[in-house]
Amino acid sequence: MDTLIDVAGLNARKASGQRTVVLDVRWALGDPEGRSHYLQEHIPGAVYVDLPTQLADSADPVRGRHPLPSQPRFQDAARSWGICDGDVVVAYDDAGNTSAARLWWMLRDAGVRTVYLLDGGLVAWRAAGLPLEGGPVEPDTGDVTLASGGMAVTDADGAADWAAGGVLLDARAGERYRGEVEPVDPRAGHIPGAVSAPTTxxxxxDGRFLPPAELRRRFARLGVDATTPTAVYCGSGVTASHEIAALEIAGFSAALFPGSFSQWCNDASRHVITGADPGA
Incomplete structure (x- = not known):
């Protein structure tokens, strides 16, 4: 199953009139102006997706900063973006797909198999000299029927035991993994046994995914192989989705810990490790 579509492929679909739902998922930690950036310019026909309100429930210390929404709530959002059953969906952002991957993962989990990340995102589209437009896009309401359970997940208890028989990857920046800084969560450090694997x-x-062979080498160095169970977490389950996409491109599957470190560190009973060593 393909994970990516390149700029040429998306442009060809649009030029030939093939139905394609293009979704703009611009969001970044500390930057609440994703919609403003979208309104200024976006890929023609792209519909804006608001990550904090449409791809997450409200922050909850018990569930994390970006808890996954319910299936009915997500289905309502997907229909508001114009998605119908059988549609090809392409998601992008302007930061290497680090936020768009959240939508990719959620649609995959919901049973949409024809959803792709635009490799290189808006940066690649601009670099190709392709047109942009401003203002909102208001699509007709779609009729997509979503399910759940299409992607592997684990919870805090699973993450606590994961390293004993598998590889638990921490997709945050190295300095957050080591506990040197923590801009948003109440404790700094990482889950015991986790291996640092920054999404970047x-x-x-250029913000494009590395070729599959390079990604396989990267993950192999971190202990990932085809027979070892792998799970991923980040701060709140967003960039961990990007790591799962990268693992898929490399030929590996992995489970997501949706609550991630923001859920883990809010539970006083959960131990947190600082420093470069995974700990135990």
Missing amino acids: GNLDD
Whole structure:
């Protein structure tokens, strides 16, 4: 199953009139202006997706900063973006797909198999000299029927035991993993046994995913192979989805810990490790 579509592929679909739902998921930690950026310019026909309100429930210390919404709530959102059963969906952002991957993962989990990340995102579209437009896009309401359970997940108890028989990857920046800084969560450090695997290591200098062979080598160095169970977490389950996409491109499957570190560190009974060593 393909994970990515390139700019040429998306442009060809649009030029030939093939039905394609394009979704703009611009969001970044500390930048609440994703919709404003979208309104200024976006890929023609792209519909804006608001990550904090449409791809997450309200923050909850028990569930994390970006808890997954219910299936009915997510289905309502997907229909508001114009998605119908059988549609090809392409998601993008302007940060190497680090936020768009959240939508990719959620649609995959909901049973949509024809959903892709635009490799390189808006940056690649601009670099190709392709047109942009401003203002909102208001699509006709779609009729997609979503399910749940299409992607592997684990919870805090599973994450606590994961490293004993598998590989638990921490997709946050290395300094957050080591506990040197923590901009948003109440405790700094990482889940015991987790291996540092920053999401930025999945991308080249242009914000495109590394080739599959390079990603396989990267993850192999971190202990991932086809027979070892792998799980991923980040701060709140957003960039961990990007790591799962990178693992898929490399030929590996992995489970997501949706609550991630924001859920873990709010539970006083959960131990947190600082420093570069995974701990135990």
